[in-house]
Amino acid sequence: MTQIKYRVNQEIRIPEVRLIDADGEQVGIVPIKVALAKAQESEMDLVEIAPQATPPVCKIIDYGKFLYEIQKREKLQKKKQQVSVLKEIRLHPNTDTHDFDFKARHAVNFIEDGNKVKVSVIFKGRELAYTELGEALLLRFIERLQEVAKVEQEPKFEGRAMHAILAPQKGKKKK
Known part of the structure; x- marks a missing residue:
C-alpha cells in the first residue's frame, strides 16, 4: 500500500490554512496558530490534507483514525481489482x-x-x-x-x- 506522509500539528509550517473542522464544515482561511488551538481544544489533530492547494487545506481529525480509514479504503480498492490470468x-x-x-x-x-x-x-x-x-x-x-x-x-x-x-x-x- 502506498503510504503518503501527511504533515500533522507542529509539522505544518504555512502561516495561513483553509480549515475544515471535525464535522466536515469549512471554517475558512485562518492563521495556523488559530487552527492548532482549535485542534487542541477539540483534543484532535490538525492534518494537512491538500498541501498543493493555495492556501493548503487542513482538517481537524483524529490522525490514527484517519490513517486507518485510508488503509481500509486502499484494501477495498485492491480487493475490487480483478486479477485476470x-x-x-x-x-x-x-x-x-x-x-x-x-x-x-x-x-x-x-x-x-x-x-x-x-x-x-x-x-x-x-x-x-x-x-x-x-x-x-x-x-x-x-x-x-x-x-x-x-x-x-x-x-x-x-x-x-x-x-x-x-x-x-x-x-x-x-x-
Missing part, C-alpha cells in the same frame, strides 16, 4: 471431436473463473497447407464459447499458429 488452449487442425469438446469445457471453466483464454491452433509440418481447416476449427471453438465469452482479439495468424483471445462477458456470474 491468460490461460491457453492448444488445438491442431486434426483435433478429434471428443478432444475438442473436452478442451471447450476447460475453456468455459477458465472463463467462468474470470480468466481470459488464448485459443491457439498449432500447425505442424504439412498441416501448414491446411490453414483453412485450422481457421474453421478456431471459429467453431469461438462459436461454442460465445454464450460465456466475447472475442477480445480476432483470429490472427502468427508464425505456425493461429490465435484468438476470449475474455469473460461483462455481467456473467462467476463461481
